[in-house]
Amino acid sequence: MKIRSVLSAAVLAVATTFAAAQALAQDKFTLRLAETWGPNFPIFGDTTKRFAETVNKMSDGRLTVRIDSANKHKAPLGVFDMVKAGQYDMGHSASYYWKGKVPETLFFTSMPFGMNAMEQYAWFYHGGGMELMQEVYGPHNMLSFPGGNTGVQMGGWFRKEIKSLDDLKGLKMRIPGFAGEVFAEVGVNPTNIAPGELYTALERNTIDAVEWVGPALDLRLGFQQIADYYYTGWHEPATELQFLINKRVWDRLPADLQEIMRVAMRTASYDMLVHSQHANAEAWANIKQEYPNVQIKRFPDDIFQAMYEANKKLLKEAASESEMAAKIIDSQQNYLEQSRAYSDISERAYLNTMAEVE
Template identity: 65%
Template sequence: MKSLKLTTLVAATAVITTLSLPAFSAEKVYKLTMAETWSSNFPIFGDAPRNMARIAEEMSAGRLKINIDSANKHKAPLGIFDLVRSGQYDMGHSASYYWKGKVPNTLYFTTMPFGMITPEQYGWFYHGGGMELMQKVYEPFGLMSFPGGNTGNQMGGWFKKEINTLDDLKGLKMRIPGFAGEVLAKLGANPTNIASGELYTALERNTIDALEWVGPSLDLRMGFHKIAPYYYTGWHEPATELQFLVNKRAWDKLPADLQQILSTSMKLASYDMYIQSYHESAENWATMQQEYPDIKVKTFPQDILVAMKNANQELLDESAAKDPLAKEILDSQAAYMKKARVWTNISDRAYLDSVDSLAE
């Protein structure tokens, strides 16, 4: 009798265990395609989607495979939104603020001038309602958006001429995307957006007078310092977050466990890109100092920064007044930053101010 009860218990446990497992065929392989804004072998930005694809394949034991096409192949570096929305690709890797001409509310999810730094912004995304608001923006287009890797605080750009007064901004042709471009336009500059592969040529041929790209992590290899010696510190992109776009129909075809694996892989690859970018900036800035001592690091004069901040606030107010969803997003960001910045000030800022004041 005891043996029979034990046998029955083991059999019942096996049935329950089987029923609780995800229903999928171990042999079935799900293949996704991804289009990226970046050219082939583009470092850091291009590393993030490849790391994500590798992690997803390894975690799924080969059941989820993602093939990535660079801009060299699909020929639409700033067309990722449409490529994924149409279903031509299942996924994309780009930056949300590139779509402001199509959907203005997308630009708030990359970074904002005078806004949150990276840890604050990640806190907002994952714990402060940012992800929910981002999905609210992308859902009507059959898309899902996830953080896709952060550069940290970006430099303010490379300039051929020093910027001393507000008049120096008037008529300035500068490659600068996102909300920052609108701020400079309000101050008389002529902002434009150019794909990464065309930046050096545009600067060299005087198509533009200045540009911002990222920071030492990527700027060194681009060679901008050979043409524009003035390197300004940042104000416009304190936490530039790239983006994984996913076609909702493609997402819904995945089993629940692969959806979780894909989500986790994107999150891990994004954080890893932030670490990599920070490291490469430190390494490349040391190289710049040694090999290119003529680079002149500048900070915009106080009156220009004040004018930028005032123009930024005016534009924010205009956006909020025109669109209830924009107001909801901007109010959420402002409230979170106000709360988080108190901690930033008494932790990171206080620490840096304290130790920097000590004699070496």
């Protein structure tokens, strides 16, 4: 054996050992994420992009998240199934979309007359909410994390003013989910229509009213051009989106990358609430200036009271159908009661004080 080849062999052996050690600590991962939204959907889509960017920077490129929007995977409401089956590693969507499959998923987005965003985050992180959510998603081999909040959603655009409960009878309104069921209890005909057809449906009186999100996203669909009455919210006071992760994928990640994911999701979700506040305020200023026809309205007290009763009735029914639902509703109601008593003497009192000075 020549000295030269001994040396090469030694170099190779040592290099291999170091490379192996390096690989252990420095394995690279790429996670594929399916989002319910179309490409470049404002605010919601910014949240996944921001999350992916943060994860990549914090991990120094060891963890990459590749986002497929709905135009790519063609299954906006298939995110739950795709992540469960491992077709995608992660999803970004909203928990209440799965209530047809797993009724208890309904409760982790936002509930009519429920907690506002701060109260709900406090419930998730200090009031047992995260644990209940994992109890619901665990059997489906997934982890679910808060994925971005819209804040209080607006009550919707109406072409005619709603002055009494009678005005709601037979009213055709685009409003999906549990809130639609509440509305149905007071006589509304709730329907669901694809976003792209909403403007025309409202313009041609196929529907009389439409609930979407808030000023920033509503403005793009143009409702302010054809409806004068913009109602304040009651039905989704803190719509929280959701990150879903396949549990086998999660378990393969080393502890530092898991923590990077956890913190990046948590920040992205808070950031979306702050982004929503900014974008909604900007859009609302724009609407006020460009569309003086638009008036802010609040449903009369008797309508709120009737919807509040209807909501209680529906919650009672849901609780009677599932022990898990009963447990979640109970936890949320108790937490809301305690948390709201404080919100009333702090945030609400302050905003009301400010509304009276000047």
